[in-house]
Amino acid sequence: MNIHKQLVLIDGSSFLYRAYHASKNGFTNSKGQPTGVCLIITKMLQNILKKFSNSDFIMIFDAKGKSFRNEIYSQYKANRPPMPDDLRSQIEYVHKIVKGLGFPLVSIEGVEADDVIGTYASKATENNIKTIICTGDKDLAQLVDKNITLYDSMNDVYYDETGVVEKFGVKPSLIIDFLALKGDSSDNIPGMAGCGDKTAVSLLNEIGPISEIEKNLDKIPTLSFRGAKTFKDKFVNALDSIHLSYTLATIKKDVDVPFELDDVPELATDYDALIDIFTELEFKKILIELKSQRDNGSSADKVEEKAESSDTKSEETMVSLSDSNSNLIDYREYGASFVLVDTLEKLLALVSKINSAQFVAFDTETTSLNTRDCKIVGMSLCMHEGEAFYIPINHCYINVGAQLDPEIIKELLIPALNRKDLKIIGHNIKFDLEVMHYQSMDLNLGNIYADTMILAHLLDSSAAVNMDDLAKAVLSYKTISYEEVVGDKKKVLISQCPIEKVLDYAAEDAIVTFRLYKELSQKLFLSKKDTELFFDMEMPLLKVLYKMELNGVYVDKNELEKQNVVLKEELVKIQSQIYASCDCEFNISSPKQLSEVLFTKMQIPYPKKVKAGAKLSTSEDILEAIAPNYDVANLILRYRELSKLISTYTEKLQTIIDETTKRIYSSFNQAGTVTGRLSSSDPNLQNIPARTPEGKSIRKAFVAPSGYTLVAADYSQIELRIIAHMSEDPTLIKAFNEGYDIHKATAAEVLQIPLESVTSEQRSHAKATNFGLMYGMSSFGLAKQTHMSQSEAKVYMERYFARYPKLNSFMEEIKQFAKANEFVKAVDGRKICTPNVNSSNALMSKAALRAAINAPMQGSAADIIKIAMIRVNEWIDSLPENTVRMTVQVHDELLFEVKNEFLDTAISQIEKIMSEAYKLKVPLIVGVGASSNWADAH
Incomplete structure (x- = not known):
């Protein structure tokens, strides 16, 4: 499975019964x-394929x-009647349809479909893969987390964590x-x-959960x-039934799956099999559509939606780059000429x-994505x-054809590309610039005119901006995939592929980039503001980021090693304590061995009822459940935490330090977020922990090279300042202009007390x-964060908006604008897409509106x-070379290397430039620190 793909798990058993109850009586061939169930399930699955295109799918049946x-x-389930005959007779057909459409079908004896879904969803969460579970079964709500969402396809409703609370009254972890308390009559x-x-x-x-209720019986009355007053005794008398019900309701997450x-199979429609099935079932309309798809070479699981024309888009309209619904053409139908340049x-x-x-x-075509x-x-x-x-340069295989000498290419081609009046266009061209730099064939930065990836993102910040998707959406064109060139397993380097094969792929990339610019620039020039943002901000920023990425950031490997030693020493101590507690040595990282030691050797009671002989999990929730009574569980949790810190940071970062320069080279992406914030990757320097002691220690390893000092400069409370400016x-x-502690000032306003009387707790609430409020937080969310009661939080919010009425009206204006336009604006006019604000799905619409409230502030701060x-x-460019180097950006913070003798001047100038970057109704305050390492400079 492509780890970047979304996983869609379909509850086939739920679909069967829902289709059965929805099908008309007497619907037969x-x-x-x-045939009613077969017809409805076919339609349901076709809709899911359209809705969740570019996902991986698994369909699970009991x-x-x-x-x-x-x-x-x-x-x-003894109360359930046997399966109706008119449903039973359709099961075999349904399975054939599922397989014909290309869905992997999973059915495992001894467990239910829910358990298989729970297992796959759990594995996806462990790998940080977003998962959609298509079902009508409320039991599956217990699986919902930040990565897992339920989707009720019959009603087109999503249930995320907030949605589960709104539907059932409790969060997913309490389902x-x-x-277990109320029972489930259906099961x-x-x-x-x-x-x-x-x-x-x-x-x-x-x-709290049942385990807490048992410990706090006196709270019940x-x-x-x-x-409530007489409930305590009833609860105690029913505990056996409650515990049994808890076991029955718990979905397994450790099923042995096939x-x-x-290894999730890719979707591959079997047209012949489907045509045979639908012919027998006499689905005439579907047969016509299916044969047309087969004959046109298009897949039933990749139906595209027509892109909305932008010819009449006004300044107040967000350009939509949604997928095109027209038939896709490829390079053979397009008829362009691809020329191989293999002679002088x-x-x-x-x-x-x-x-x-x-x-x-x-x-450029390269052997890897590491530009260095x-x-x-x-x-x-x-x-x-x-x-x-x-132009082939470094293809290497037996009997490879003619290729030009790189020195000849450098001598003849580079001067032509660096001609001052030439405009160079690329797609993610920063990558190509770095490749050319490290090949000693630098392109003139002044010639870099447009990047179609960044251009597409500016026009529609929610659209996919990889070349293949944009070609479909904007040009109705199907590109040659990388897998078609190198093979599905990607084990062959492109340099080992025949030049003739790479010719079509590579030349197509250039022609598609050219065509994308032509189409997208027409949309861009419809808006003066978008044109200014692209040419005056995004393209100049691309060149800044290019220089930052070439600079890299200096890292002290010895410091990382010291931290690694400290963490490993603690890890060894924890390991020894675990061995002592367990009275044996074993592989703590082995779930199987750990399970045997805890639950067999030590006889620790398993916190859940399980089938005899079943595997006993040692997942985090199991360990946390036994930790209050068995300290060894706390030791194991700490062991795992230390192991992750070591593998992810103190060891991993050491492996990517360049041996020659002693630097780490990250990539900064301009098209990675909807709001316009930069993102960082390979490694993600923006995600290094900053608040934990271990995280701060990691930042200590980012140091100034000899003769330099690190300077960290960050905007103070910039999003709050922006909301003050935008809401007026x-x-x-007044609070910002008079330099008050804004949180103390807020507490004083809300509580109507003197500023000097505000306590630390009151400030924390404020x-x-x-x-x-910038994230659309409700009183429920405030109560959760501050430990107020929900009624207290509600009153606090009411008082807050009473003291800041323009904030409330401003937030309502954002919502209404978002609904009317499906985008919101940053302070400089950038349009930030909010595509789901008008969704018929209430949960999706609410979530989109919450995001819309924050988007203007986050987008403005980013700009x-x-x-x-x-x-x-x-x-920096006006200074002697290497006097100051900008190396890292983390949202509101910039990191610099400054020559020691220039330190005072640099601090003053950096603070001045950043504070004057944009004129708000309140001051932009910049905090600047200097030290030999990042942690102390921040």
Whole structure:
């Protein structure tokens, strides 16, 4: 499985019964075979394929026979009638349709479909893969977390963590307890007599899970639900039933599945099989559509949606780059000429064409994505959309054809590309610039005119901006995939692929880039503001980031090693303590061995009921469950935490330090976030922990080279200052202009007390509110953050907005603008896409509106620091080389290496430029620190 893909898990058993109840009575073919379920499931699956395109799919059905739950409780699902005959007769057809559409089908004896779904969803979460579970089953709500969302396809409703709370009254982690208390009549889970939804919700939200209720029985009579005063004894008497119900309701996450996520089969429609099935079922309309798709070479699982024309887009409209619904063409139908440049004569002819061109699209092919270490394999160029060229340079295989000497290419081609009046276009051209730099074939930065990846992102910040997706969406064109060139397993380097094969792929990249610029620039020039943002901000910033990436950041490997030693020493101590507690030595990292030691050798009671002989998990939730009574669990959790810190940071960072320069080289991406914030990768320097002691120690390893000092400069509370500016709230503006501690000032305003009387707790509540309001936080969220009661938080929010009325109206204006336009604006006019604000799905719409409230502030902060980076870079360029180097950007912070003798001047100038980057109604305050390492400078 591509780890960047979304995983969609389909509850086939749920679909079967929902389709059955939705199908019309008597829906049969001419032979009397019932077909309604088959028809409805076919439509459901086709819609899911369209809705979740470019995802990996697994469809799961219940297996025949009973599950392990029947062995635990013989009455489990005993109240269910047998499967109706008219449904049973369609099962085989449904399975054939599922397989024909290309879905992997999984059905495992002894467990239920929910358990298989739980296992795959858990594996996906462990790998940080977003997962959609298509189901109508409420039991699966227990799986929902930040990566897992339920989707009810019948009603087109999503349930994220907030949605589960809104539907059931409790958060996902309490769903099992909820079912255990109230029972589940559909599965014949007994629960507790006399405990309904409201009672269960009150118990769980006011006291906690069942395990906490058992420890706090005396709290029950104090609760507000009906019958609370006499409920304690009823609860105690029902504990056996409650514990049994808890076991029955708990979804397994450790089922032995037939394939892992890395091996999820790719979708591949079997047209012939489907045509045979639909012919037998007499689905005439579907047959016509299917045969048309087969004959046109398009897949039923890749139906595109037509891109909205932007010819009439006004200044107040967000350009949409959604997928095109027209039939895709490829390079064979397009009819462009792809020219192989493998002789001196052809190179001279190409140079002549470049010298008479105004624009050239440029791209490189390399052996890897590491610009410092890769070899350039070839380069492609395009001057008009009917012709593109490929220059092979480093193809290496037996009987490889003619290739030009890189020195000849450098001598003839580079001067042509560096002609002052030439405009170079690329797609993610910063990568190509770095490749050329490390190949000693530098392109003139002044010639870099446009990047189509960044241009597409500016026009529609929610659209996919990789070349393949943009080609489909903007050009209705299907590109040659990288896998078609090197093979599905990607084990062959592109340099080992035949030149003739790479010619089409590489030349196509150049011609598609050229065509994308032509189409996207027409949309860009419709808006003066977008044009200014692109040419005055984003393209100059690209060149700043290029220089930053070449600079890299200096890292002390010895310091990392010291930290690594300290962490490993603690790890060894923890390991020894675990061995002593367990009275044996074993592989702590082995779940199997750990399980045997804890639950077999030590006889620690397993916190959940399981089938005899089943594997006993040692997952984090299991260890946390036993930790209060068995300290060895706390030791194991700390062991795992230390192991992760070592593998992710103190060891990993050492491996990517360049041996020659002693630096780490990260990439900064301009098209990685909807709001316009920069992101960082390989490694993600923006994600290094900053608040934990271990995280601060990691930043200590980022040091100044000899003769330099590190300077860290960051904007103070910039998003709060921006909301004060944009909302024009006079009280907030006054607090900032008079230099108050903004959180103390807020507490004083809300509580109507003197500023000097504000306590640390009151300030903390105000701080949570100040920052939370920008994310559309509710009183429920404030209560959770501050440990207020929900009623207290509600009153606090009401008082807050009473004191800052313009904030409330401003937030409402953002919502209304977002609904009307499907975008919001940053302070400088950047449009930030909010595509789901008008979704018919209430949960998606609410989530989109919450994001919309924060987007103007986050987008504005991002643009302000971009302006600052461009201006600081202009100042750096005016200095003698290497006097000051900008090395890292982390949202509102910049890191510099400054020559020691220039330190005072640099600090003053950096603070001045950053504070004057944008004029707000409140001051932009910049905190500047200097030290020999990042941690102390921050």
